[in-house]
Amino acid sequence: MERLLRLQQVTSKLSQALTPEQVARVIVGQAGPAMGAADCSIYLVEEPGVLRLVQLVGIPRLDLEPWTCLALDAPLPISEAARVGEPVWVESLEALLARYPLMEGLPLSHQRAWASLPLEVEGRVLGVLTLGFERERGFAEEDKDFACLVSRQCAQALERAHLYARERELREQAERARAEAEEQRRLLEQEHRRLRAVLQQMPQAVILAEAPDGRLVMGNEQAVRVHGGSIPANWSRDEYTSARHGFHPDGRPYAPDEWPLVRALTRGEVVRGEVMEVLRPDGSRYSLSVRAGPVRDAEGRVTAAVALLEDITERLRLEKSLRQGEAVFRRIMESDMMGLAFSDEDGRILEANDAFLSLVGHGREELERGTLRWQALVPPEGREVGERGLRELWSRGVSPAFELELLRGDGSRVPVLTGSAQVEEQARTLTFVLDLSDLKRAEGAVRFLATASRVLGQSLEASDATLQHVACLASVSVASWCVIDLVTPEGGLRRAAVAHEDRARELRLRRAWPMPSLHDSGGPLLEALHSGEPLLFQDFRAETWRHLSPGFVPVEQVLEEGEVCSVMVVPLRSHERVLGLVTLGACMPRRRHGPEDLAMGQELAHRLASALESARLFLESQRAVRLRDEFLAVASHELKTPLTPLRLQLQGLRRVVEGQGGEPVPPERILRAVRGCESQVRKLAGLVNDLLDVAKLAQGRLPLHLETVDLRAVVGEVLEQLSAEAVRSGCRVELVNGEPVVGQWDRLRLEQVVTNLLTNAFKYGAGRPIHVKVGWEHGGARLSVRDEGIGIAPEHRGRIFGKFERAVSERHYGGLGLGLHITQQIVSALGGSILVESEVGRGSTFTVELPADAADAGARAMLARP
Template identity: 25%
Template sequence: DFARGPKYGDAAHIIVSQQRFIATMQGRTATFSTFSDAHFDEATFEGQLTGDRMSLTNVWHWILKLKARFLSGSYAEALAAADKAKPLLSAVALMLELLDYFYYTALTVAACYENASADDQSKWRDLLTAHREQLREWAENNPPTFADKHALVSAEISRLERRDADAMRLYEDAIRSAREHGFVQNEGLAHELAARFYASRGFKTIAHAYLRNAKSCYLRWGAEGKVRQLEEIHPQLREDHAPPSPTATFGATVEQLDIGAVVKASQAISGEIVLDRLIETLMTIALEHAGAERGLLILLRGDTLLIEAEAQTDHKTVEVKLRQSTVTPAELPESILHTVIRTRQSVILDDASTQNPFSADEYIRQKRARSILCLPLMKQAKLVGTLYLENNLAPHVFTPARLAVLNLLSSQAAISLENTRLYRDLQEREAKIRRLVDSNVIGIVMTDFEGRILEANDAFLEMTGFDREDLASGRIRWTEMTPAEWSDVSQRAVAQLRAAGSCEPFEKEYFRKDGSRVPVLVGAAAFEGRDEGVSYVLDLTERKRAQEALQKAEAELAHVTRVTTVGALTAAIAHEIKQPIAATVTNASAGMHWLSAQPPDLEEARQAFGRIIRDGNRAAEVIGRIRSLVKKMPPRREPLDINQVVLEVSAMIQGELQRNRVQLQTQLARDLPEVLGDRVQLQQMILNLILNAVEAMSGVADRPRELVVGSGASDSDVFVEVRDSGPGLDATNLGRLFDSFYTTKPNGMGMGLSISRSIVEAHGGRLVATQNVPHGAVFRFTLPTGGREVSTSSSSAAEQRSANASR
């Protein structure tokens, strides 16, 4: 009923398909060749499996129908179901239902092959080969799960190819593998097909033996409908009362049981999906059908055995107490429990008061129990838990008929317990997701790939300015909310979702309802089997504002750094400007003198005035270089001669070098290729490196203060090195040298080298520092030549920082 709600319609259809398959196998449908009964119409149900249903819902039903019709011998219907399932297989690409499709389609084709037309046989030969190869690949990777299926399909192909010796061996391989790994239904099917093979070859006695084994397996599987079909086709099976096989745990036949009571009990157990109610139902039914006075349900939680429930009866009512406690010798005979867990077989003591293998158990001695039964709860080959029952009043309480009922019910109980666990996990996950959605910490929106918005939480609606009415109307579509320049990014994300089921988080913008834009970070995952998915949307508005504020602060800091640097050069700049001004005054006086002569010496005056013009231009150049460094300008990339940039900076700092008694040598390589860069940024960086070197050598008194600025080329880069003879670098802090705000200067801000590295990286280059030999440090930066593009992925952040540095 829960699954039939508006949110889980597809899940309800899947559950119904499974229930109808089980009902068919148990013989509770109108015939063994239909899912229909008095309360269910197969054709009506299949009419609802339209294209707007989840592909998973539809393919699950058709594969179950393929399986059921093959087992009933309705091969034409099985083939039709396989054809309907085939185009939908991507929905079960990672599920075991895909195995059932390959397995039962191959077996159905093999069953029909000999009576088919030549065209069908030609087509089916390719199909059988392809399906066998797929099963072989799976079997090589996981033999316990797939080996018996591969062996049985291979046996059928050998039968068709008249390779009888191979077929006999492969049928036995399939039977053995299925038995060893707990696939009792597949063991029964392998016996049945082997019987059909031997009968076709005239070995009636051998065929009958295989049929008896097939019936025994189907009985243990609980497939009473399949057993009745076998007995109708082979009446001699009704006369057989073969003893149970070594792995059987009951001795009563289906005919000895109250089928109606068993079916009712099984339905009651399978109908519960809430764990507590399932446990109460299971324990009540177990005590009522077994004649027990007391019972314990013990389940495996990881590697720990826990008593989940205790039931007791006063012969009128059954009282079930839910609990979770560890197993102790005071609760039950531990030796019996451990035997059941180890062997995966039931243990029954008709009279525990008589001598038996467990007589020494402390519980049996103290409680004086009479009838004891402990059953394993198995789901395929997996132990889920155990059911312990006892009656302290009478011996021989657990008769073969009661034991048969309990074994049938225990199989259903194991399945239901596992299903309730899965359902509980699903509820917990759904609750966590719902809390995440309702917490509105982040925007969450469910969409399809075509643009529809199916559901969204309040955070997403508030972020985009829409409301619930807009959402319900279907007027908002994520494709229309996406600006044109972001469409390619969104479509690439959709392609990733289709291919991989998820996409890498990406930035984009949405149009808000009022036409404004909101920057967002989007991550998404697709729903399996559907062209729909869920997206997690983070509003980046505040982050963008913070980034802009940070960029503005960085720009101001870079500007301050340049102004501070120029301030430190005040004396040198004054010297640079004073020289041409003094020369201008001298030449002006000389010019006046030559003009005052009699007669005036015009040639000398002309030369004096030429020198005035030269010195004026020289002063203007100095002032221009200072202005370009100090004022805020947007970055401008242009082809540059790096040597010329070095010489411009060298000319600017001549006075500073003389004042600090530093000898400058330039070792500039000739004919270097041009670099693409911003002249002001590169000047700022080189100036900073040279001034750092000058300051580092200020305390050197025992050797010359030598500064070498060199350039050169390597591969497709040009490089510039600044070498000094100062005290060198502290090796312990070398890794922090370019960190913001790290400085070794008493009055330093720690931004110069950080900004310098940002400038270099924005130009696609690298800045490194090493020790000079024998004294000092070397700062070397490389820049790509003008013909090589800068990688945007590696330098975009630095590009922004360096752009700020120019403002």
């Protein structure tokens, strides 16, 4: 009786269900509980071979998500019941898994028995009713009969619902067809008028063409505007496709049968949003978005086609500008040009590019956690400036750019230029930051270089005190310490200046920094000094000292234990002259020197070299002025020396003539006076010729007249001319005679060379013998003049061939100081060389070597040199 009551209740509920969905809800809500099931589900055959879950109760739908759609051939109880049309009874979980292993993926936490009943009507399976029970159980025959009875009732209700739904659908279709037919008749007269009214009011251009010839029957006002004029009545398809030139976005022209309206008319194609460019008669182009579709009659035949045209020229331009702007902004965000960050009103940074995160020293994890805030990035002393910028931002929507220091994640600070603007649409603030570290460092370097230049320019002499001042400036502005080493005239290095920001370490630095000798070989310092290329040690540790100068052992260490510095060594050079080295070291906490700092170091070296070169030129100019003054005094004295006896000779001759009272003067007396005058005139002419030769040499021109000359004969003639001077000096000349020495030389210039060497020997020979030797040696002519006089000190040998130079005082020996200089220039012009060997107190030997032919390539090169 209880089961009959349940069945009656289920049947009553099913009779009230009119649709398949309602039937399914009644089945799972009533049939399952009526049979004592804990859960119930309905699978319906919605397409051939497939079961789909439509209703369930007692199990969360999410748990059955993988089982919502089942194939009939699947090894599952539900599929088997539908496939064979017979109920499937499973009494326990073990039996289920043994029979259907695929069920292991289904959540089966509380079910212990199952039944799958096919919903079958007249041999057709409409679906499957699945029941799940909480405990293991056996199914008695009466239980199975009752379940089958319920399932048949459910199947019949489901079939009835399907039939009712189909009937209702057909009835509704018929009703709609009748209504449509009546409406069609009622609206037929108004259709054309209403369509025109609607089309005229549409914001898009509308064109209507009828089949089959494509004649245009209507175009609204927007179509006239887009067309650029009135549309001719009865315009045919061929006429309007040829009157306008259309192009695809890639530039291909539209063929007559490719126009969207033509395709809709001839092929029944529906065109949605096709973009085309149209060429106006004036040559300009505009872009259209075209939608077109066919108008069909009741039989589906295309009777007309309509096209909607929208001028999107401006929209495409704006979209292109927007895309370009977005691309530019995206490139800026992705690049390292500047740091960009979006933040909310509370100062929480929501989004930032890698350049910003790298600048502030924080990771993207902090950004994603939402813990990165402006309040933590701005130091206390910078908050007032930041608040002023915020007030500008809130009042004007944008804050002007201003400089600020930001705190990095490691506690260090970085100077930046920042500014903000509100993004009102997103209620966010966009802030940019530019790293000013390089700019500040460059400004500091410029200030340092300007100050150093001012210090170097305060005096014409680059003294050690001036260099020390520059080194001190460097140690407190651009480096931790500075060392300046200069090349000495003897070829070594001397320490000119040392400065350290820690004064207690300055003496240790002076002693410990390597200073190699220029005569050594190898080592980075010497290589830099000779090559002119700077050195940069970005990781300079205590063991690097030994690498800098092989063999140098520092007296004490400058670097503390574990201290790391960066060191750059820059050579001081001027016009290929090596002047010295300047060394700059940077230790923590100062930033290490990098490749960008080499320019500053080289500029400092350039200014130091310029100051040193200017100081050298100043000293040389002072020395040149002294030499000029001395030369003028000596020249005045030397020119007066022959003039005084000449004047005395002429005065004596005049007195003799006046004293004779008109009587003839003895010829012997006149000849004696004339000889004295000639001697003095000859001396005066020699002095003037020397001055003229120096002037010619200074202008780079010393004309030579080459001819065949016997050097031995020239020496003999000059000795004969200077015999009187040799007698006055008390020097006896010994000439070693040999074979003739004949070559292509300038005879007068060769006489000048021999004269200058012999005159020099007479002057400094101290009355002792002079030895002259002429001969051939190594294929060239060789002339040597040796005296046994006072000799030349070693420090003077390098300058005796200079203009106005002497190794002794002009007060004791006189002369213009030009003889040896002119001699050297003549010998060089002839392609030869002159050497001197001397020892103080034991005399000097001057040796001249000349090529046999002064016109060879070497001599020509010397003559052509400016």
